[in-house]
Amino acid sequence: MIEPLRKHRKDGRLYERRAETTAMLMQLEGLAFDQLVERAKIRSKTDPLYLPTECLLHFVRRSKRDNSDRSFEILFRILLARVENAATLHSTMHRLEYGEIAITAFGSKVKNDVVDRFLARLVSDRDGYDERLDYFEVNFSHAIASLRSTAKLKAAEEEKRSQPLSSDDDEEISAEVEKAAGSFDPFDKSKIDDGNYRFRLFAVIKELPDKERHVVALLFKEYPIESNDPDKPSICKILGCVEKTVRNRRDRAFEKLRTALSEEEIDA
Known part of the structure; x- marks a missing residue:
């Protein structure tokens, strides 16, 4: 039996797996464990026997119910490899002189943060039930993308703190940042109606510095x-800032949103 997810949406409805995920889980239940493992080891998504990560995670979580440490350990290793791959920003990878693949310090920080936060959810789920994993069974790619967005902002802030700080909000920003930010509208009507886009956008906004987040x-x-x-409220009046300060905060924020969201499209 495929147990329903327990996490509720804001409107009170339970999260539900995609219909195709549920159908595949019902088919997979009849497989012997060794056959399931062989399916899970397939890495090519174009292979007709490829096991979607939503399904793999389901069986990892279910191993607790089956009281099988062996099943958990085998499937967990396969799942962890997929999480590590999904957590890696391909733009931070480069090939060394002798053909080895290396990852930048920034990329390592992002990858480690995503993996650590996912594992924390999985450990919590093994101890009881962690509803935060439910969305990973609905849409694994976007759930990981959300963790990556947060991790990238966190890593960027850490790098920023390690560099000389500028405390002048009215300091001129570069023409490149101003141009890029000015041509980007995170609230574009053609995109904002897409639930997946909104999910990623608000996850990135949440991690902006306070001053920039308030403007956005x-x-x-x-x-x-x-x-x-x-008599008409404006951002300048609400925040008690001059127009130049507000526009600088907006441009910095929009550039961060633009960069994060464009990378999500590449890495998803």
Whole structure:
């Protein structure tokens, strides 16, 4: 029997696996364990016998119910390899002189953070039931993408703190950043209606520095940056900042959002 997920959406409905995932799980239940393992080892997604990671995770979690440490250990190693691969930013990988593949320090930080946070959820699930894993059974790629977005912002902030800081909010930003940010609209109507896009966007916004996040949140609510109407609230009035400061915070935030979301499209 395929147990339903337990996590609730904001409207009270339970999360549900995709129909194709549920159908495959029902077929896989009849397989001998060794056959399941062989399916799980297939790495090519184009192979008709490829086992989606949503299904693999389900059987890893279910091994607790089956009280089988052996099943868990075997399937866990395969799952961990997939998580590590999904956590790796391919843009941070490069080939060394002798053909070996290396990853930058930034990429290592991101990968380790994603893996650590996933493992923390899995350990918690083994001890009881961690609802945070439920979405991974619904859409593994986007769940990992969310962890990657957070990890990239965290790693970037750590690098920023290790460099000389600028405390002037009104400091001129580079023309390149201003141009890139100005041509990017994170709240584009053609994208914002996509649930997956909103999920990734809000995950990245959540990790922005407070000052930048406040500006983005007000822009999302369609407050104008400045207003000549004394009775009309503006971002400048709400935050007590001059227009230049608000625009600088917006441009810095938009550039971070643009970079994070464009990388998600490449790495997903």
